Amino acid sequence: MADEPKASRGNLQGIAMLVAIWAIVTLSVVFGLRHGLPELASDRGYLDTLYYVILGITGVAYIAFQIALGYVIWRYRGDRPGASSSHWHESHRLELTWTLGTAVILVPIVLTGLSQWNRVRAAAPDDAITVIAVGAQFQWDFQYPGADGEFGRFDPALYAIDNQIGLDESDAAATDDWVLTNQLVLPVGRPARILMRSKDVQHAFFLPNFRVKQDLVPGMTTEVWFTPTKTGSYEIACAELCGLGHYRMRAFLEVMDEADYANWLVENAPATE
Amino acid sequence: MDHHHEQSFVSKYIFSFDHKMIGKQYFTLAMTMGFIGGILAVLIRLQLGFPSRPWPFLENLFPTGMASGIMTPEFYVSLFTMHGTIMVFFLLSLLPVSGFGNFLIPLQIGARDMAFPFLNMLSFWTVVPGAIIVIISFFVEGGAAASGWTAYPPLSGIRSAIPGSGAGQTLWLVGMMFFVASFTMGGLNFVVTILNLRTKGLRLMRMPLTTWAQFVVGILGLLSFPALAAGALLLMFDRSLGTSFFLPAGIFIGDTLMPHEGGSPLLWQHLFWFLGHPEVYIIMLPAMGFTSDILATFCRRPIFGYRSMVYAIMAIGTLSFLVWGHHMFVSGMSPFLGSLFVVTTLAIAIPSAVKAFNWLFTIVKARIQFTSASLFALGVVSLFVTGGLTGIFLGTNAVDIQLHDTYFVVGHFHFIMAGAGLFGAFAAVYYWYPKMFGRMLSERLGKIHFWITFVAYYAVFFPMHYLGHSGMMRRIYDPNVYEYLAPLQPVNLFITIAAFVLFIGQLFFLWNYFVSMRRGAPAEANPWKSAGFEWSTPPKPGHGNWEGEIPEAHRWPYEYAAPGRKRDYTPQWEA
Numbered sequence: 053m054a055d056e057p058k059a060s061r062g063n064l065q066g067i068a069m070l071v072a073i074w075a076i077v078t079l080s081v082v083f084g085l086r087h088g089l090p091e092l093a094s095d096r097g098y099l100d101t102l103y104y105v106i107l108g109i110t111g112v113a114y115i116a117f118q119i120a121l122g123y124v125i126w127r128y129r130g131d132r133p134g135a136s137s138s139h140w141h142e143s144h145r146l147e148l149t150w151t152l153g154t155a156v157i158l159v160p161i162v163l164t165g166l167s168q169w170n171r172v173r174a175a176a177p178d179d180a181i182t183v184i185a186v187g188a189q190f191q192w193d194f195q196y197p198g199a200d201g202e203f204g205r206f207d208p209a210l211y212a213i214d215n216q217i218g219l220d221e222s223d224a225a226a227t228d229d230w231v232l233t234n235q236l237v238l239p240v241g242r243p244a245r246i247l248m249r250s251k252d253v254q255h256a257f258f259l260p261n262f263r264v265k266q267d268l269v270p271g272m273t274t275e276v277w278f279t280p281t282k283t284g285s286y287e288i289a290c291a292e293l294c295g296l297g298h299y300r301m302r303a304f305l306e307v308m309d310e311a312d313y314a315n316w317l318v319e320n321a322p323a324t325e
Numbered sequence: 326m327d328h329h330h331e332q333s334f335v336s337k338y339i340f341s342f343d344h345k346m347i348g349k350q351y352f353t354l355a356m357t358m359g360f361i362g363g364i365l366a367v368l369i370r371l372q373l374g375f376p377s378r379p380w381p382f383l384e385n386l387f388p389t390g391m392a393s394g395i396m397t398p399e400f401y402v403s404l405f406t407m408h409g410t411i412m413v414f415f416l417l418s419l420l421p422v423s424g425f426g427n428f429l430i431p432l433q434i435g436a437r438d439m440a441f442p443f444l445n446m447l448s449f450w451t452v453v454p455g456a457i458i459v460i461i462s463f464f465v466e467g468g469a470a471a472s473g474w475t476a477y478p479p480l481s482g483i484r485s486a487i488p489g490s491g492a493g494q495t496l497w498l499v500g501m502m503f504f505v506a507s508f509t510m511g512g513l514n515f516v517v518t519i520l521n522l523r524t525k526g527l528r529l530m531r532m533p534l535t536t537w538a539q540f541v542v543g544i545l546g547l548l549s550f551p552a553l554a555a556g557a558l559l560l561m562f563d564r565s566l567g568t569s570f571f572l573p574a575g576i577f578i579g580d581t582l583m584p585h586e587g588g589s590p591l592l593w594q595h596l597f598w599f600l601g602h603p604e605v606y607i608i609m610l611p612a613m614g615f616t617s618d619i620l621a622t623f624c625r626r627p628i629f630g631y632r633s634m635v636y637a638i639m640a641i642g643t644l645s646f647l648v649w650g651h652h653m654f655v656s657g658m659s660p661f662l663g664s665l666f667v668v669t670t671l672a673i674a675i676p677s678a679v680k681a682f683n684w685l686f687t688i689v690k691a692r693i694q695f696t697s698a699s700l701f702a703l704g705v706v707s708l709f710v711t712g713g714l715t716g717i718f719l720g721t722n723a724v725d726i727q728l729h730d731t732y733f734v735v736g737h738f739h740f741i742m743a744g745a746g747l748f749g750a751f752a753a754v755y756y757w758y759p760k761m762f763g764r765m766l767s768e769r770l771g772k773i774h775f776w777i778t779f780v781a782y783y784a785v786f787f788p789m790h791y792l793g794h795s796g797m798m799r800r801i802y803d804p805n806v807y808e809y810l811a812p813l814q815p816v817n818l819f820i821t822i823a824a825f826v827l828f829i830g831q832l833f834f835l836w837n838y839f840v841s842m843r844r845g846a847p848a849e850a851n852p853w854k855s856a857g858f859e860w861s862t863p864p865k866p867g868h869g870n871w872e873g874e875i876p877e878a879h880r881w882p883y884e885y886a887a888p889g890r891k892r893d894y895t896p897q898w899e900a
C-alpha cells in the first residue's frame with residue numbers, strides 16, 4: 053500500500069515471535085514435568101486429583117492458545133506476499149462460542165472444587181485425636197490433652213519462659229497436659245484434629261505433604277483435620293509472614309504406626325497419678 | 326478562548342495545569358519509583374540465588390541491612406514489602422492510570438484539558454510527598470515497613486513485632502494516605518471528564534477502549550481506595566493511640582502482654598482486599614485498553630468484538646468488587662463465604678477469556694506491522710493468558726489450600742498483573758511517545774528491549790510456578806532451611822540470573838526514553854497512520870491541544886481496512 057509506515061519491515065520479527073512463543077511453551081512443559089507436588093502422606097489425595105485435572109485443562113488451554121498465538125502472528129505478518137487485512141470485526145457466533153465455552157468448562161471445576169472444599173472443611177470425625185498447635189515468633193508448641201482427653205485452660209497472663217502456652221496449672225484438666233516444642237507426633241490412619249491459636253501475629257500451619265494449610269489468627273481458634281496415611285518424618289512450615297524469623301519457623305511431624313505411637317506415649321507423656 | 330498565553334517556568338513545568346505536562350510529570354515520578362522497585366527486586370533475587378553469600382561492596386550502600394555484606398532477614402522482609410508497594414502503587418498505578426490517563430483522555434475524547442485542571446495539579450503534588458515519604462522510610466530506625474505490601478496486623482500493628490514495624494510502618498501508612506488522596510482526586514477527574522467533555526459526535530460507544538478502561542478505573546479507584554484510607558487510619562490509631570480495631574486481647578510479643586482488647590485482624594484483611602483486588606484491575610484494565618488500541622493500529626484491522634470488549638471491561642470492573650475473599654480462603658474466614666468467592670472469582674475468567682479471544686481474532690486476517698509497540702502488545706496477550714490460567718487454580722479454594730502463599734502465587738500475579746501491566750505500559754510508551762515529545766523512539770533499541778524483556782520475563786516468572794507447586798513458601802529469606810526445598814536451589818539460581826538479565830534489558834528502555842527526547846527523529850502528527858482521535862493533534866500539541874476548533878468525531882476509532890476506501894485507515898476525525 054501507498055502509505056505504509058516505515059516500521060513495518062521485519063519478516064524476521066514474525067518468525068522470531070513464532071519461534072519464541074513455541075519454544076517457551078515447549079520448555080515450560082518439559083521443565084514442568086520434572087517438578088511435582090511433594091509426596092502425599094494424607095487422605096487428601098482427592099485435592100491432588102482436582103489439582104491435576106485443572107492442570108490438564110489449563111495446560112491444554114495454555115498450549116493451544118499460545119501455539120495459536122505464535123502461529124497467527126507469523127501467518128498474518130505484514131510483509132507476507134500479497135498481504136492485506138480484513139475489515140471483519142464481529143461474529144456473534146464466535147463470540148458466543150467462546151463466552152459460553154469458557155463458562156461450560158468452568159462449571160464442573162467450580163462444582164468439584166466446592167464439593168472437595170466441603171469435604172475438607174467438614175467437622176472432624178468423633179474418633180479424631182485432638183492436639184492444640186500454638187504458633188509464636190518463631191516456634192510451634194503442640195499441646196496434648198493427656199489421659200483425660202481434656203485440654204487445660206490457658207491464660208495469656210501466664211505466658212512465661214517455662215510456660216510457653218500459658219497453661220493454667222490450677223485447672224484440673226491441665227494437670228496431665230503436656231507440650232512438645234517444634235515436634236508433633238501422630239499415629240497413622242487416625243484422623244487428627246489440630247486446633248490452632250497464635251500468641252502474637254499471624255502464622256500459617258502448612259504441612260506440604262498433607263495438603264494442609266490454615267492460618268493462625270490472634271484472638272481466634274482455627275481448626276483443621278486430616279488423616280495421615282504414611283509413617284515417617286515430615287516438615288511443618290509457617291506459610292504466613294510472621295516476622296524476621298518467618299523463614300525458619302519450622303517443625304516436624306512424626307507419623308508413627310499405632311504400636312510405636314502407643315509406646316511413644318508411654319515413654320514420653322508425663323505419668324499421671 | 327486563548328489557550329496559548331505565555332507561561333513562566335514554574336507554571337509550565339512544575340505547577341502546571343496542563344494535562345499533558347501533568348501526565349509527563351507522573352511518568353517521571355513513576356519511572357523513578359519503578360527503577361528503585363526494580364533494584365529492590367534484584368536484591369531480593371540476589372539473596373534467593375545466593376543465600377547469605379557476602380557481597381562486601383553492598384555494605385557501603387546498606388550499612389545495617391547488609392552489615393558485612395550479608396543480608397539480614399529483616400532487611401529481606403523490608404525489601405519485598407517495599408518492592409511490592411512501590412511496584413503496585415507507585416509504578417503500575419501511577420504510570421498507566423495517572424500518567425497515561427491524564428495524558429490521553431482529553432486527546433482521545435477531544436477535550437482541551439481535564440475537567441478539573443487544578444485538582445489534577447493538586448493530585449500530582451499530593452502523591453509526590455507520598456513517594457518521598459515511602460523512600461525515606463528506608464533510612465529511619467528499624468528500616469522500612471516489613472509486613473508485606475498487604476500490611477497485615479498484628480505484624481504491622483505492634484511496633485515490637487519486627488524492626489520495620491516502628492517508624493518505617495508509620496511512614497508507609499502516611500505515604501499510603503497521600504497516595505489514596507491523590508488517586509481519588511484523579512479518579513473523580515477521569516469520570517467527570519469522560520462523561521462531560523467529549524467532543525461532538527463522540528458517543529460513548531465510539532470511545533477507544535483505552536478511555537473506556539480509564540473510565541472504569543476511575544470508578545474503581547473512587548469506590549475502593551477509601552477503604553484502604555479508612556483501614557490505614559484505623560491502623561494508625563491502633564499503633565499510636567492504643568485503640569484496638571485490629572488487635573485482639575492476649576497478644577504477647579517481646580515478653581510483654583499487649584493492652585489491646587477486642588479487635589479483629591481479619592477485619593483488616595477484608596478492608597485491605599476490598600481495595601487490593603480492585604487495585605489489581607486498576608493496573609490491568611488500562612493495559613488491556615492500550616493493547617486493544619495498539620493491536621488494532623498495527624494489525625491494520627478493526628479491533629475484534631468492540632462491543633463485547635466494552636462489556637467485558639464493565640463486567641470485570643463490577644466483579645472485581647466481589648472477589649476479594651479469594652485472598653482469604655485459609656485465613657480463618659467462614660468456609661461458606663469462601664465458597665461464594667469461588668463462584669465470583671471464576672466468573673471473572675469469562676470476560677477475561679472474551680478479551681483474550683478478541684485479541685487473537687484481531688490478529689487473524691491482519692497485516693501485522695512489527696514495531697516495539699505492537700510487539701509489547703502481543704506480549705501482553707501471551708502473558709495475560711498464562712497468568713489468567715494459573716488464576717483458575719488459585720480461585721478454586723480446594724486447590725488453593727496447597728498453593729496459597731507459595732511461589733505459585735508470586736508467579737501468577739507477576740504474569741497477570743505485573744507482567745501484563747508492565748508490558749502494556751511499555752507498549753503504550755512506544756506508541757504514544759511521538760505525541761508526548763514530538764519525537765520518535767529508536768525502534769532498534771526498542772526491539773532489543775522487547776526481546777530481552779519478553780524472554781527473560783518468562784524465564785524469571787514461569788519457573789516460580791514449579792517452586793510453588795513443590796511447596797516453596799513466598800516471603801521466605803532462605804528456602805534452604807527446609808530439607809524439602811533445598812533441592813530447588815538450582816531453580817532459584819536460574820531465576821536470579823534471568824532476573825539480572827531482565828533488569829539490564831530495562832536500561833535499553835531508559836536510555837532510549839531519555840536520549841530520544843532530544844535526539845529522536847522528529848515525529849509527524851500521525852506517525853502510525855492510526856485512526857484514533859488523539860492523532861488529530863499537531864505533532865507536539867500545545868496547551869489546549871488543537872490550534873483551531875476541536876474536530877468532530879465521525880466514527881469509531883478502529884476504522885481500518887474499510888472496503889472501498891483509498892487508504893487502509895479512516896481517521897475518526899475525518900468526515
Ligand code: HEM
Pocket residue numbers: 363366367369370405406408409410412413417472473474475735739742743744747785798799800801802824827828
Ligand atoms: C524486575 C522484575 C521483577 C522481579 C525480578 C520481581 C521479583 C519478585 C520476587 C522474587 C518476589 C517475591 C519475594 C518473596 O516472596 O520473598 C516479588 C514480590 C512481589 N512483586 Fe515483584 N518482581 C519484579 C517486578 C514486579 C512488578 C513490575 C510488580 C508490579 C506490580 C511486582 C509486584 C510484586 C508484588 C506485589 C510482590 C509481593 C510483595 C509481598 O509479598 O508483599 N513485581 N517480586
Ligand SMILES: [Cu+2]
Pocket residue numbers: 254255256290291292293294295297298299301
Ligand atoms: Cu511465619
Ligand SMILES: [Cu+2]
Pocket residue numbers: 601602605648649651652
Ligand atoms: Cu485478588
